Amino acid sequence: MVSSDFEVYYYSDKNFTTLKPHAHDYYECYLFIEGDVTMEIFNPEGTPSRYKMSPGDLMLVPPGIMHHALMNNPEANYRRFLFWISKSCCNRLMQESVDYMYLIQKAEAFHKYIYHMTPAQFHMIESKFLRLLEEVSSERYGSSAFIHLCLCDLILTINRIVYDEENMKSSSDELTLFQNIISYIEGNIEESLTLDDIAGKFFISKYYVAHLFKDTLGVSLHQYIIKKRLDECRNAITGGASITGTYEKFGFRDYSSFFKAFKKEYGMSPKEYQSLYSHNLIP
Template sequence: MEHKFTARQYMVKNDFEFFHTKDELPPNVEYHNHDFYEIFFYMSGRVTYIIEGKFYRLKPGDIILINNKELHRTIIEGGEAYERIVLWVKPDYVTNLNTDSTDLTMCFESSARKKYNLLRPDTETVAYLKTIVQKLEKAYYNSGFGSEVLKNAYINELIVYLNKAYLYTKDEEIEVDIEYNQKISNIIKYINTNLESELTLENISAQFYISKYHLLREFKKYTGFTIHRFIQKKRLIMARMLLKENVKVSEVSMLCGFGDYSNFIRTFKREYGISPKVFAREISQDREI
């Protein structure tokens, strides 16, 4: 069951969405991030998936998992049909499945626990995951008796087995198809964990013993952003998340490292088209509906 490619980067459902897409002409997708988790099943084509400085050269059967903080894009070469199945899942949906002994967000928050976003399961596991996805697709687009119950059962099962695949994926078996600069990756991790601090080109180049010129060139090469723009984007992503948690706008400005309150307001509005206060109010109204 194939569907047309959508350029939409937001969810219209409050739990999860399912897309099975095949394109003869490769779509152009720029760097972006989501407020949700993404599960990407690669089926065919010539695709490189870029996530925060790492280039993943995909093979059929590969799975990419992306959390709601990571900047990413795909590069698709022509000459072969590009087919994939993509699921968008609200983080709250996954969190609500957790138990005291089972954290199902683990596979999505991979950047904080493991090096890579790529899963390359063994043949048996791929076959089992494919069976779950096929059942989920059928239930998702079926309005018959019990379909709503079944689709939730299948997505829950899929998330459990993705975590199992994550736990057993061996880094050494996928590293041959991953390109990245270790120093740039370390810098990205440093930025992501220190967004509230003063992050300047001078401070970072000194911290990692790299010249400013070399840092500028290599950072843009692997991430697609200048270091200033990358930091700004990550701070804005963090700001949106905090505003959704009802943190006051003035506190968000400080917690995200903007320093100057008016600069935060101006930057947020330029990026998203509305002020942080309006964004927070709209989120609050959505909760009340």
């Protein structure tokens, strides 16, 4: 990849020579238009899978994943869009929103690389590719800013299309996973519960966990855990437990952070809340 952030191309070939299996240090997004091609992709363990490509098929391959296109009929016209984006560029986009990461987390967590687009979906994505290609090659006023908008639009469009399709098909499985994560949090509320911890426990991408909570509850995983810990602290201190022992028990690092979070949630300090609502303390 020549650019440090991303590159986008349209290719049309005849007599294309099959390349050897190869991997990149960037993400490759590939939209198949025409040809007689089978894509061979190797999972992280090195086991190959083959996909006979149909017009409208979209492929996303993460860094380090071996893959190549097998030419079943080299004389057939071979047309496709290619989009390469660096890990650092993806990380910057993720700081803006985890919504950019849906396809990436599906590829990395579940080794899902190929999606089939309907004609309407294909034409929508094709238009985004063409607009980005046009802007990259132009020298118009504000081109740099508009390229970024086109880039984000292309990525979000692809992610939204796939997400909507996956959601319709797997909402039940996703709900079960979400409920299992909730149960795990409630059963381990006194333990370390970072995004990495939970993703590792359920063998899924942390981006997937973040997306799941934001979509289901409208809050981040961290915000949910804080609210649950504050609920436990509130119940404990109104039941007679000491404030100091309680905030330490439920994972707050220091009294200052506990105090701020508690007051923001309940509108008063822990001590004021305990005095007002305690039902077990002797006056």
